[in-house]
Amino acid sequence: MTQGLNNSINNALPEGVSITLTPAGISIRTKAYLFDFLIRALVMLVFGFVFSFMGKAGQGILLVLYFIISWGYYIVFESLNGQTPGKKRYKLQVVQDNGLPCKLPNIVLRNLLRPADSFPFAYFVGLIVMALNNKYKRLGDWAAGTMVVYLEDKKVNLVSQTKDILPPKFDLSTEEQLAIIQFFERSEELSQARQAELASILSAVLKAEGSEASDKLKAIARFYAGQEI
Structure with a gap:
């Protein structure tokens, strides 16, 4: 019943450091996703226009670029600082469950499971899983040991x-x-x-x-x- 009212999490690390994290909810993460989707769509539109003059060869290249952008966009940006442009816009960040920055294996795993979260359409499974836990973690987050938090609310004493x-x-x-x-x-x-x-x-x-x-x-x-x- 308190989910969404006060869902801050206090992590006491082994060295006596206390980290307070506030998980990002479904609404704000959806906004960040749509912002990232818009960027990817615009990039694909530009490439689509450029390669439309190359016939079937251009179509083949466009399919390869679509694959690279679809899978690489999140992995590249989140591996740098835990933020895609959409997450940065809304002051969100992907971190490990203990609040420390993510490593590349965490980022790769959480993004490899996006198809499972998006099954059967529109991230249906992911949204259901997020709604059932107070950390708003989708399947990819559970598998990778990550969570998306408000960057501005993350404090250390x-x-x-x-x-x-x-x-x-x-x-x-x-x-x-x-x-x-x-x-x-x-x-x-x-x-x-x-x-x-x-x-x-x-x-x-x-x-x-x-x-x-x-x-x-x-x-x-x-x-x-x-x-x-």
Whole structure:
């Protein structure tokens, strides 16, 4: 009965960090889907016009492009930052169930199951499944361990020391992500020298030392935490 009234989810991560997520409902996700559908339709119309002058060869190329765009659109955009243009417009993001950013396998799996969600037409199965759980997860989300949340409502109980958000240029495991978040959470209790000393352990990958390494590490932690200032 409370679904849709207050469906925020508080995730307590192993390192003591609390993440509050608000799942995106059917209405807002439908708007995001229609926005993405419009973009894909316009792209196909442009390609259709261009290749219409090439006869059967153009039709063949157009079918290949349709396949690539239909399957690649969501995978490419969501693998970058969890957002398609439609999700970005409505401030939504795909994340793991624990609130951390998705990895490529999560994104690929949730999108490979779109045909199952769309069976027999108009995402009928997906809509029914979403309506029956307070996280509004479709079949693809259940299989991939993902959910779509409001980006602006995702909060982490951390004390800010920097306004920078820095997406890392290297892959980190979940445990490593949590360790960086813990460092950021405890940074208020540490001296600047101690912060710089700890951050310098990763100086090789951060390509920085001392206080500069500390600032970069906290900026990466803010990225993983998803906190907005």
